[in-house]
Amino acid sequence: MLRIIDARTGEPMDAAPARRGLTRIEVHASGFDASGLRVLLVADLLVRALELGGTPVWALLTGEREQAELRAAGAALGIRPFEDSRGLGAALGEAQVVHVAGEAEETAPEGVRLAVASVDAAVPLAPAADSDPATWRLALLARRRTLPLRLDADTLDEAGRTLARWRGAVALWARQPSRPVPDDVRGRLRGSWEDDLDIPATLRVLEWVETRPDLADGARFETYAYADRLLGLDLTRDVGRAP
Template identity: 70%
Template structure:
């Protein structure tokens, strides 16, 4: 069960209702900048994590300004579209509502998932979108992110390395994900959406000496359902 820290109280709450009723996720971006995109990315991760746990989710963008820029930026980062208009929520009967907000920003009623600011020293529009997504995923959402050329280059190199590895592992017979590895992944992302913990599991899996390549492939493919990094991008390319 995904547990998330409520910024109002500092205490963890269940992100999904006990009976798997609908969870509504509202993203409050307050304009358009890289921090707004990080807010949308965290909301996207919440949607993905809840869906992996079998919870129906409705994602809503609560923003009146610069919607076109937000949607274009989100699409480039592989963030799935959000619907608009809270009035449409009436009568849906959702059992849980999560508000994803920037730290120190809007304070809507209900559970608030706070996202720390992004301080960018490099034009994010010039970065590879997948590398930018990975850079934004590499820190806990409560910790400010500093983007510069070195951070984006490191994320790009990691992404290239992992995609090549996944393509190579895919050439071997498939093997099931070890139970302990699956448990480590779920424990990480269900603990207040600890994505850096998920990335740490992937790093260990890549170098584990006793793991079959087919199991490495399945592990990365499974984790990518949360991460959205298109890790299978290089499948079918020449070795």
């Protein structure tokens, strides 16, 4: 069960308190900047985590400024589209409301508040035409959402190297017979993201799987493919390509 810390109370709350009950996610991004993009990405991860657990989700984007620019930048990073919240009320059967917002953003009083720390971007906000947007996504994922993040050339370079290494490894592992994700590995993965959406912990599990000596390569492949349903890094992109 996914539990998140309510920024209003500091207490852990179930993101989906009713079995199969609908969770409404409201995304509060004030405009097109690196911090707004991080808010959008955290909401995307929350949607993915809930759906992996079988929870139906209704995701809405609030705000008036630079919505088209924000949506376009989000799409480039693999963030799935959110509905426009204007004129919409509560949904039938709604069991939970989660507000995903920057630390300074105001939200409605009902529901759980998921706070996202700011980003200090020392690089142009839009990825260059010849760059891989997944590098930006990984750089934003690598630090806990409650901690401020500085996004600079060194951060992007490190994310790019990690992404290239993982994609190369996944392509090699895919040549071996498939094996199921071991139960302990699956448990550690789900335990990481279900603990207040701790994505850096999820990435550490992948680093552990990468070098764990007793795992078959087919199990490593299936583990990375499974985790990527949450992470959205296109880790299987190079499977089947000529070396």
